[in-house]
């Protein structure tokens with residue numbers, strides 16, 4: 001099945017009003033060269049509205065980096081409800097990024113709850129999964145991926161993956177400059193797709209699985225050339241327009 005590539009920029013806790021304006025200006029100018037892919041940017045929550053305004057009329061989509069698992073708004077100081085993300089124009093939201101799992105104590109259950117709340121609010125969750133270096137070296141990569149995926153399947157069911165994206169992000173490759181080889185990425189992506197296929201082969205073959213972890217212009221082509229890699233979740237390289245657009249060009253080339 002032909003899956004449309006998605007290139008998503010996760011800005012993490014970076015940016016300012018000035019730098020965002022200049023980055024979005026460049027992306028919007030260039031993005032029409034890549035009509036066969038989807039492009040998404042996920043700025044810090046405080047900048048979503050202004051970035052969204054600048055994206056109006058362009059095909060670039062807007063996503064949040066996180067949301068509260070609570071299904072209803074209320075007394076949850078400092079949290080952001082999924083409905084608020086929708087209200088400022090988000091179509092997607094990242095859930096279960098390894099930085100949130102490791103630094104903010106988000107376990108599989110909370111990640112699954114966030115995934116569910118995102119969908120209730122009309123957002124497409126981008127579910128991040130991935131093993132640490134120690135887990136890879138101990139031969140636990142597949143069991144970690146299976147556990148992280150199963151938590152969401154248990155809570156939301158296979159049907160939920162009709163409107164979801166998965167991002168395989170090996171923790172050891174994030175921000176380290178050490179990218180997974182195309183073979184390692186393909187193996188993990190095929191494993192994830194196969195796990196979904198146990199419940200529904202059609203849904204499994206249609207879900208987009210992104211690779212994330214030190215993707216750059218120079219390695220994007222080889223990674224996106226893998227049959228089960230449907231684009232990327234880009235951190236550091238999404239902050240530089242030239243680099244980000246070169247990654248989009250690599251995704252567009254895969255789509256041809």
Ligand SMILES: O=C[C@H](O)COP(=O)(O)O
Nearest residue numbers: 010174175213214235236
């Ligand atoms: O969400 C993005 C990933 O954490 C990858 O980050 P990176 O491209 O800076 O390694």
